[in-house]
Amino acid sequence: NNNDIRTINHLRHVDSMATMPSGAGKIPRLNAVILGEALATEENDLVFPTDEFSQQAHVPSPQKYLEMYKRSIEDPAGFWSEIASQFYWKQKWDDSVYSENLDVSKGRVNIEWFKGGITNICYNCLDKNVEAGLGDKIALYWEGNDTGFDDSLTYSQLLHKVCQLANYLKDMGVQKGDAVVIYLPMLLELPITMLACARIGAVHSVVFAGFSAESLSQRIIDCKPKVVITCNAVKRGPKIIHLKDIVDAALVESTKTGVAIDTCLVYENQLAMKRDITKWQDGRDVWWQDVIPKYPTECAVEWVDAEDPLFLLYTSGSTGKPKGVLHTTGGYMVYTATTFKYAFDYKPSDVYWCTADCGWITGHSYVSYGPLLNGASCIVFEGAPNYPDSGRCWDIVDKYKYVTRYSRKSLRILGSVGEPINPSAWRWFYNVVGDSRCPISDTWWQTETGGFMITPLPGAWPQKPGSATFPFFGVKPVIVDEKGVEIEGECSGYLCVKGSWPGAFRTLYGDHERYETTYFKPFTGYYFTGDGDKDGYHWLTGRVDDVINVSGHRIGTAEVESALVSHPKCAEAAVVGIEHEVKGQAIYAFVTLVEGEPYSEELRKSLILTVRKQIGAFAAPERIHWAPGLPKTRSGKIMRRILRKIASGQLDELGDTSTLADPNVVEQLISLSNC
Numbered sequence: 012n013n014n015d016i017r018t019i020n021h022l023r024h025v026d027s028m029a030t031m032p033s034g035a036g037k038i039p040r041l042n043a044v045i046l047g048e049a050l051a052t053e054e055n056d057l058v059f060p061t062d063e064f065s066q067q068a069h070v071p072s073p074q075k076y077l078e079m080y081k082r083s084i085e086d087p088a089g090f091w092s093e094i095a096s097q098f099y100w101k102q103k104w105d106d107s108v109y110s111e112n113l114d115v116s117k118g119r120v121n122i123e124w125f126k127g128g129i130t131n132i133c134y135n136c137l138d139k140n141v142e143a144g145l146g147d148k149i150a151l152y153w154e155g156n157d158t159g160f161d162d163s164l165t166y167s168q169l170l171h172k173v174c175q176l177a178n179y180l181k182d183m184g185v186q187k188g189d190a191v192v193i194y195l196p197m198l199l200e201l202p203i204t205m206l207a208c209a210r211i212g213a214v215h216s217v218v219f220a221g222f223s224a225e226s227l228s229q230r231i232i233d234c235k236p237k238v239v240i241t242c243n244a245v246k247r248g249p250k251i252i253h254l255k256d257i258v259d260a261a262l263v264e265s266t267k268t269g270v271a272i273d274t275c276l277v278y279e280n281q282l283a284m285k286r287d288i289t290k291w292q293d294g295r296d297v298w299w300q301d302v303i304p305k306y307p308t309e310c311a312v313e314w315v316d317a318e319d320p321l322f323l324l325y326t327s328g329s330t331g332k333p334k335g336v337l338h339t340t341g342g343y344m345v346y347t348a349t350t351f352k353y354a355f356d357y358k359p360s361d362v363y364w365c366t367a368d369c370g371w372i373t374g375h376s377y378v379s380y381g382p383l384l385n386g387a388s389c390i391v392f393e394g395a396p397n398y399p400d401s402g403r404c405w406d407i408v409d410k411y412k413y414v415t416r417y418s419r420k421s422l423r424i425l426g427s428v429g430e431p432i433n434p435s436a437w438r439w440f441y442n443v444v445g446d447s448r449c450p451i452s453d454t455w456w457q458t459e460t461g462g463f464m465i466t467p468l469p470g471a472w473p474q475k476p477g478s479a480t481f482p483f484f485g486v487k488p489v490i491v492d493e494k495g496v497e498i499e500g501e502c503s504g505y506l507c508v509k510g511s512w513p514g515a516f517r518t519l520y521g522d523h524e525r526y527e528t529t530y531f532k533p534f535t536g537y538y539f540t541g542d543g544d545k546d547g548y549h550w551l552t553g554r555v556d557d558v559i560n561v562s563g564h565r566i567g568t569a570e571v572e573s574a575l576v577s578h579p580k581c582a583e584a585a586v587v588g589i590e591h592e593v594k595g596q597a598i599y600a601f602v603t604l605v606e607g608e609p610y611s612e613e614l615r616k617s618l619i620l621t622v623r624k625q626i627g628a629f630a631a632p633e634r635i636h637w638a639p640g641l642p643k644t645r646s647g648k649i650m651r652r653i654l655r656k657i658a659s660g661q662l663d664e665l666g667d668t669s670t671l672a673d674p675n676v677v678e679q680l681i682s683l684s685n686c
């Protein structure tokens with residue numbers, strides 16, 4: 012038990028592994044913890060949960076975890092169907108809980124969970140909780156951009172609002188399977204809209220409201236929504252952003268390609284801007300407040316198959332075209348609810364706050380669906396962590412505390428996601444924010460995985476600053492070498508996942524071939540994550556593909572490159588990621604100008620502006636490096652390895668440059684490093 016673990020004061024380096032039966036993978040080191048042999052050395056950086064915390068946790072010890080994990084691997088059908096039975100199903104799934112083929116050579120990659128089961132995730136989030144007596148419990152708190160502006164909705168109130176919008180959408184001809192694009196900031200209307208779509212079986216595609224008109228139109232053109240939902244404007248920090256103008260511009264673009272939108276529903280966000288100055292297209296644009304309140308507050312649920320699509324969320328890949336990650340209903344529901352419950356050791360009295368925006372996967376799984384499925388009270392925060400000052404987050408924590416009046420004393424668990432957290436940031440978070448008392452769930456996962464994959468269960472085992480620790484139930488992470496051979500022990504390599512789990516995405520919208528090629532072809536029989544990992548306490552080392560992670564925002568190098576080359580003065584561009592102290596990674600762009608064009612500060616600014624306009628401000632390059640030429644192989648492939656070294660100043664590690672078509676290019680680039 013946990014007391015035993017805490018008596019370990021002399022920790023020894025051991026390589027002992029708890030080998031799990033039947034291909035379960037290894038749980039290295041955790042066994043060492045149980046046996047009282049956890050590591051010493053610099054790696055002994057283990058941080059134990061307090062006894063008090065562990066004793067009340069859903070999973071109080073490594074033994075309990077191993078017992079549950081073993082069951083989830085040996086008998087996935089039994090494990091998951093037991094959990095799934097706690098949800099409402101209009102009709103139970105077919106006998107086979109799941110089926111999977113992850114090997115392209117054996118036919119179409121195909122993953123199904125709870126197929127034949129008929130349910131509705133909105134019903135499970137709202138109606139079920141209201142029926143269970145939670146009608147008057149707060150479902151969503153809203154905390155505005157400006158201090159002093161807040162709101163809340165109980166489960167019953169939220170259900171009514173969702174039904175009104177659902178009725179409107181049905182009236183507009185939105186049917187099961189139709190797409191709806193949502194371009195909203197963190198207003199309560201954002202989760203309301205997601206849930207309303209789910210209620211009627213429509214497929215929502217939320218586009219983060221920081222994306223540009225071009226990015227928005229690209230997504231609209233891809234999924235051809237029946238309705239687009241937005242608001243007139245939003246206040247972000249001290250600035251007012253006219254979202255409706257961005258939508259207008261996006262719709263002009265989409266109309267050009269034949270994707271015309273009949274209905275654009277616009278929420279009047281009065282705290283940012285009154286409606287009168289909003290540009291309007293009669294016939295297409297409709298004010299939310301003028302129509303929605305007139306609709307009935309009840310709306311029959313559209314029952315859907317577990318494998319019917321729930322939502323699309325576009326994410327960056329290694330080509331310029333964003334990928335429409337498609338999640339279906341049943342497995343996603345079961346997986347997000349379960350990961351939420353265990354990774355945050357959820358208790359009904361908790362007030363839970365996830366700072367992510369619903370424009371990203373974290374906001375889908377851990378602002379909207381996961382918490383509501385558990386009947387939790389969740390905070391939706393519109394603002395920025397540094398407005399009006401950097402104390403805002405802790406003001407919010409204190410404001411929503413219930414237990415005591417002392418600063419941050421109400422905190423029980425902290426979370427981290429989206430990028431590797433470095434050990435010193437981890438320690439600050441732990442010691443300063445959490446008073447050396449609150450466990451940190453550093454959750455590793457992806458848009459594609461639907462929910463947490465490798466994460467601490469906060470009361471179960473010691474954390475290790477910087478490590479996401481061990482796999483969630485049913486997840487079999489493996490590390491492979493470049494040949495796809497599984498390796499283990501003290502090693503690092505490519506992180507793959509064996510088998511499937513309920514929250515896995517099922518396809519890339521409209522491009523199943525790209526789904527197979529990107530994720531299942533690199534290593535036969537495995538899902539390839541695109542990340543590097545070190546074995547032991549899992550240590551994610553960042554992306555190994557052409558994706559850059561800037562402050563947790565996933566950006567494809569190719570997207571930034573195509574934005575840059577759309578500039579009339581740019582002939583060619585190559586983008587790499589460099590380490591950045593605050594943002595994790597930053598974008599470093601090598602730019603070749605069209606012949607005869609001189610470098611200038613003005614041009615640099617205009618190139619950066621082009622990227623901001625085409626993708627969004629978060630994708631702006633940190634650095635533009637003028638490049639008379641780029642290092643290419645004789646077959647014309649840009650050697651990014653060399654560019655990465657130049658960008659990070661590791662000039663003595665350039666490696667072999669003899670295969671370059673023109674080795675002089677490298678010298679030229681180095682000489683321009685400081686321009």
Ligand code: WTA
Pocket residue numbers: 326371372373427428429430431432453454455456457458459479540541542551553554560563564565
């Ligand atoms: C990275 C965000 C280290 C990783 C949920 C992954 C992380 C990408 C962590 C997915 C973590 C996410 N530690 N790296 N705890 N969480 N990542 O799709 O590189 O926006 O592949 O999903 O973020 O980003 P995405």
